[in-house]
Amino acid sequence: MKKLLFLIITLIFGLSSFAQSQTEGVKIYNPSANAQADIDAAVVKAKKENKHVFVQVGGNWCVWCIRFHNLVEETPELKNYLNANFETVLVNYSPENKNEAVLKKLKNPGRFGFPVFLILDGNGEVIHIQNSAYLEEGKGHSVKLITNFLKNWTYKAVNPAATK
Template sequence: MMKRFLFLLIAMSIGVAGFSQTQPQKNESAGVKIYNPTANAQADIDAAAAKAKKENKHVFVQVGGNWCVWCIRFHNLVEETPELKNYLNSNFETVLVNYSPENKNEAVLKKLKNPGRFGFPVFLILDGNGEVIHIQNSGYLEEGKGHSAKLITDFLKNWTYKAVNPSLAK
């Protein structure tokens, strides 16, 4: 009887610990709205690509949804890490593409080579013509219990306009 009680107590402790790790952290409430399900994703990408082309940048596309805890955590990491945010904004035009039951953006994601196969968030690097030059599984940019600002910055450094086109950079 005591062994059963002890087993049950251990099983419940593990279950509670696992449950608590998947719960949203501070600033990750269901009310967070960083993705716009009604946005015209293709128009946003086209505008970002045109601007990137003029400024010798690439486009960083983050695909995810307001339902995705890891998408919100990534967004918060960028917002709370000035060096990362500045690097991203200095070298890329950024677009958030919604994927949710309200709007799966299927046509746009098909054109972007179906990046959702890697899970969410998923990151894409587009050139100034809006063509995909890289798709990044965000899981490879994690360290410990979340995304790593260092791994993300290292990833971004490899996909800047200058890194991909060293002879074309001004």
């Protein structure tokens, strides 16, 4: 019985350290960034370029946030589409900085878990909040589902008169 208990405890510690090592040292999100200033700058730029703002809320502690970021970085067609149609902002949510005031202003998107994605218009208004779980297929995020989601929220898709 003692051997079984020892084995179970060892397994639990091993799995928890493995999960930590997957995100340890990753610095995609900046806990000390001024999220509101970053959003405001992206909104100004997006409005000038007839784009929307894609906000990714998450933290360096979140393995799914890191995986999503890596998927975008490693998939040129997805990265290019995102950059061509959106200004992107990463908003940190972590024990160091929960960005509570900013997230409250953004209609509390954390209720959907992390990462969570928001689309803001050229006035900084939230026009969509996306639970990222709906963009998963199999064992991770789907490039096809993400691309389809993004296509539905471009400036041109939301403002069809802009294409005339």
